[in-house]
Amino acid sequence: MIFNPTAECMPISERKELQLKKLRETVARAYKNCEFYRNKMDQAGVKPEDIQTLEDISKLPFTTKDELRETYPYGLLSVPLSEIREVHTSSGTTGIPVVGLYTEHDLRMWGESAARCLAMTGATKDDIIQNGYGYGLFTGGLGIHHGGRTLGATVIPISAGNTPRHLQMLRDFKTTTLTCTPSYALYLAEAAQEAGVDLTETALCRGLFGAEPWSENMRLQIEKRLGIKAYDIYGLTEIIGPGVACECTEQHGLHIQDDFFYPEIIDPKTGKVLPEGEKGELVLTTIDKTGAPLLRYRTKDITYLFRDSCACGRTTVKIHRLMGRNDDMLIIRGVNVFPSQIEEILAATEGLQPHYQIIVDRTGNHLDSIELRVEVDEASFSDETKEMEALRRRLQETIKSKLGINSKITLMEPKSIERSIGKSQRIIDKRKI
Amino acid sequence: MALKQISVFLENKSGRLAEVTKVIGDAGINLLGMTIADTADFGILRIIVTDYEKTMKVLSENRFTAKMTDVLAIEVSDTPGGLSHIMEVFCKNNINIEYLYFTIDRRSGKHLVILKTEDPNQALAMIASNGLTALSSLE
Numbered sequence: 232m233i234f235n236p237t238a239e240c241m242p243i244s245e246r247k248e249l250q251l252k253k254l255r256e257t258v259a260r261a262y263k264n265c266e267f268y269r270n271k272m273d274q275a276g277v278k279p280e281d282i283q284t285l286e287d288i289s290k291l292p293f294t295t296k297d298e299l300r301e302t303y304p305y306g307l308l309s310v311p312l313s314e315i316r317e318v319h320t321s322s323g324t325t326g327i328p329v330v331g332l333y334t335e336h337d338l339r340m341w342g343e344s345a346a347r348c349l350a351m352t353g354a355t356k357d358d359i360i361q362n363g364y365g366y367g368l369f370t371g372g373l374g375i376h377h378g379g380r381t382l383g384a385t386v387i388p389i390s391a392g393n394t395p396r397h398l399q400m401l402r403d404f405k406t407t408t409l410t411c412t413p414s415y416a417l418y419l420a421e422a423a424q425e426a427g428v429d430l431t432e433t434a435l436c437r438g439l440f441g442a443e444p445w446s447e448n449m450r451l452q453i454e455k456r457l458g459i460k461a462y463d464i465y466g467l468t469e470i471i472g473p474g475v476a477c478e479c480t481e482q483h484g485l486h487i488q489d490d491f492f493y494p495e496i497i498d499p500k501t502g503k504v505l506p507e508g509e510k511g512e513l514v515l516t517t518i519d520k521t522g523a524p525l526l527r528y529r530t531k532d533i534t535y536l537f538r539d540s541c542a543c544g545r546t547t548v549k550i551h552r553l554m555g556r557n558d559d560m561l562i563i564r565g566v567n568v569f570p571s572q573i574e575e576i577l578a579a580t581e582g583l584q585p586h587y588q589i590i591v592d593r594t595g596n597h598l599d600s601i602e603l604r605v606e607v608d609e610a611s612f613s614d615e616t617k618e619m620e621a622l623r624r625r626l627q628e629t630i631k632s633k634l635g636i637n638s639k640i641t642l643m644e645p646k647s648i649e650r651s652i653g654k655s656q657r658i659i660d661k662r663k664i
Numbered sequence: 665m666a667l668k669q670i671s672v673f674l675e676n677k678s679g680r681l682a683e684v685t686k687v688i689g690d691a692g693i694n695l696l697g698m699t700i701a702d703t704a705d706f707g708i709l710r711i712i713v714t715d716y717e718k719t720m721k722v723l724s725e726n727r728f729t730a731k732m733t734d735v736l737a738i739e740v741s742d743t744p745g746g747l748s749h750i751m752e753v754f755c756k757n758n759i760n761i762e763y764l765y766f767t768i769d770r771r772s773g774k775h776l777v778i779l780k781t782e783d784p785n786q787a788l789a790m791i792a793s794n795g796l797t798a799l800s801s802l803e
Contacts, residue, residue: 612671613671614710644673
């Protein structure tokens with residue numbers, strides 16, 4: 232089902248006209264009502280009327296996460312404060328949190344974005360959505376909640392954690408749709424197995440997972456163990472949380488709601504806009520958000536834009552599943568390593584669980600060392616040391632050939648690596664750089 | 665018939681062996697034979713027990729990774745050259761041994777060599793035709 236066929240299936244030329252109109256309105260409003268944007272644009276020597284075409288967006292300066300912190304809490308407010316209906320923030324684990332300010336209009340837009348995403352994966356008003364994203368300041372919980380309500384579905388606001396209750400509600404309430412982080416989905420599968428619950432026998436048929444990077448192989452594991460179709464949903468606190476983009480049932484790239492969020496891909500080093508198909512950093516401009524619009528926000532997420540004539544009928548532009556982030560990229564002896572690459576390798580190695588931890592250290596000789604801790608399961612465990620050593624060597628060689636780094640592999644007992652409810656603590660960087 | 669053996673994966677950290685033997689002991693299971701293969705990071709504990717099903721159950725409940733495999737238990741004479749004789753038979757028949765360890769059959773007091781081979785059934789046939797005695801149970 233397409234939630235809003237007019238918006239989602241619009242011919243591309245019409246869509247571009249609409250985007251330009253909304254972009255010009257957004258820029259004009261930001262310049263007029265928000266000192267932060269006015270100062271930035273003045274410094275860059277650009278006026279709202281300079282935006283005559285969509286390409287003119289590149290005249291606008293970028294907005295960065297640091298600036299969002301500097302303008303905490305109300306610096307981006309572009310309407311009277313009395314118009315704000317909901318406030319969200321990031322967890323702020325790395326310092327001052329990032330703030331999202333939503334007017335009634337913005338909440339409706341958010342609800343529609345998330346509803347479109349749910350519908351993309353086949354959910355309808357007849358579905359029962361068990362929402363395992365955290366409720367509260369985190370945008371995950373309420374984002375899906377708004378979306379589920381807009382769609383007209385039944386939402387169970389169970390939030391994150393309390394796994395036994397998750398399993399019980401999933402069975403008793405005949406949940407069809409699960410929304411949570413991908414690592415929690417796998418954790419739930421393990422807990423179900425231990426409790427003797429066969430998830431493949433339940434009414435559950437789909438899941439929308441996001442808020443942390445996950446690989447194609449992790450998807451296969453989730454689909455097999457939960458007996459569902461697993462879809463990637465993308466969002467970020469700064470923009471609206473979940474709902475910015477999502478996979479349709481084709482599972483081939485994520486449709487961006489590009490009548491709400493105008494996407495660009497830039498070279499992260501030079502800031503130059505890259506053409507469709509070229510990999511770089513995703514930059515988003517909110518063109519339908521009134522409370523605190525974001526102009527050319529640098530997401531740090533690495534992907535590329537592409538268009539295909541998607542069988543679902545939507546004409547919105549797609550992004551490839553995230554290929555890592557600028558800021559969780561590890562540089563080990565000068566080699567760039569994305570944890571998602573290691574996860575891919577692990578998931579492709581038979582008998583190893585996708586539960587892992589990467590420990591990076593700089594030892595006495597001032598060289599970086601990387602240790603990968605992985606769990607052994609019943610399938611890969613052998614009573615012969617040579618088999619176990621062979622498994623370890625195979626993994627080490629694959630990492631060496633695919634990533635070009637030497638690693639130490641430590642085989643761990645099952646469930647000895649801590650499972651996280653939210654974002655996994657997969658990387659421990661002990662280096663003092 | 666081959667003898668059953670249970671192998672347990674152990675991380676090389678202090679107290680793990682104490683924990684696994686406690687779990688087995690608390691369940692009222694007697695260890696009839698054991699050995700540990702160790703590497704720098706992990707060890708593989710191999711045990712012969714009085715109750716295999718129960719052992720697998722308590723190990724799994726206590727989150728140990730365990731696996732049951734077939735091994736051979738062959739009586740070995742407690743005299744110089746006792747093991748050498750058995751090895752010679754295996755060698756002549758081109759049967760490779762992955763690992764071995766010793767225990768005692770507490771009923772007869774006889775010494776036993778526990779052997780792992782790639783194909784226990786093939787080895788069993790060879791054992792019988794060479795006048796060696798293999799036990800399928802130590803109970």
